[in-house]
Amino acid sequence: MSKVQNIKGMRDHLPQAMMLRQHIAATITGVCERHGFEPLQTPIIEYAEVLEGKLGDDESLIYRFEDHGGRRLALRYDQTVPLARVVAQYAGQITLPWRRYALGPSYRGERPARGRYREFYQADADIVGSSSPLADAEIIAILTEALSALGFPDFVTMLNHRQVIGGVARASGLDEASAGRVYRAIDKFDKIGADGVRDELLRGDVSPQAVAQILTLVQIDGAPTDVLQELSERLSGDERALAALANLRAIIGGLEQMGVPPERYKVTPRLARGLSYYTGLVFETATPHWPEGSLLGGGRYDELVGQFAGRPIPTVGLAFGIDRLHDVMEELNIGPRPATTAVAYVTVFGPEQAASSLELARELRAGGVNTLINLDGGGLGKQLKEADRKGVRYALVLGPDEVARGEVMIKDLRGGDQRAVPRGEVVAALG
């Protein structure tokens, strides 16, 4: 391993990518804080036993290792299990309901693909300790506000409820054991179509009658209230499903009252997600410009967070995939694309003027202008070229003439215009 490279599925984020990533992070956390969410950060490494047993079947994706003392450790694979640990560990210090957000990396040893990496950053927002449908609605409102603020031109959040899916399976005459297979099949509906789902279910020994019933229920489409109405009629004998539909109705009522634009969400009975710990609402947000999968997802999981605390703590939340948002924004060419952090580049004309240039740089920084100063001398042409290549907007020239007159030459490198400005007005001129 003498080769210089990073680990498969893990990426370096060079400055240009980082600036967009930080914009994404700041936008999301800004929306969260406007809703009064509080920040939380936990270690990337946890005791393996904290993370184990929360996934269901496949835990081979967890990165595990031992420390020097032989302790079994693991890298967190999401930020939800650490949240559950924190809620139990600091129960006395946390006032419920608790709105918290967390932004950081998680790790999964899966096969990398576009928009999917082994180290990935997520911004999680959860409301812990409330079962109100308003909490569910607030989570949807937050993601809608955040994606709008990021400039996504069109996106739709698909809403469903775990007990609606359960009701679909029950109405089809299937037992709970077959349900998992059914969920996985119908979750692929948008990808493989009705025929694909039919084939997969038939291959899985689901009866043709049940398949027909499932496909009918799952293809109900339209305005949220209409979808809910039709599902209520078709699932009228199933109390759990009816309760779930009432819950969705309440959540949608909350969305309306919160002013979430109606074109931004719909009820989609075929949305399943990996259902292992969701107990209520499930949702996914997609954009037509990204066929690879959803932008983000989440739902309500009333049992997981209380697992360490020893009692159910109803929680609803979501996770923004920073990497995927970044990839999609690059692809769609949305969001700011600054070349550098600096706005001004102060040239150093020569040894005589170095002190003036350094002082000017200090004034600019004190005035809030991000400023680069030339370090290695060279002709003015070379310095301007460096400024231009960095992508800095303004070059500031202080030659003997300017110093004598108490002025600074401001050159706009985007067009080429330049003008002399009195020394005291430089900050204002760049603002």
Next chain:
RNA sequence: GUGCUUGUAGCUCAAUGGUUAGAGCGCCUGACUGUGACUCAGGAGGUUGUGGGUUCGAGACCCAUCAGGCACCCCA
């Protein structure tokens, strides 16, 4: 984890198994001792991802490995 595919200069890509692996863009120097982005002249830059093998001869063919992409599996 399974299958397919790609890997050549900083970037995008050429090169029938056959001379010293090329081009565009970018980069460096100069024309330019107070002006970048345009123009002109010159220059640097390569263990063809890595390691084996076949062959008189391999960037090309074979095997392995690493990395990227795609389709499965999975997606907490």
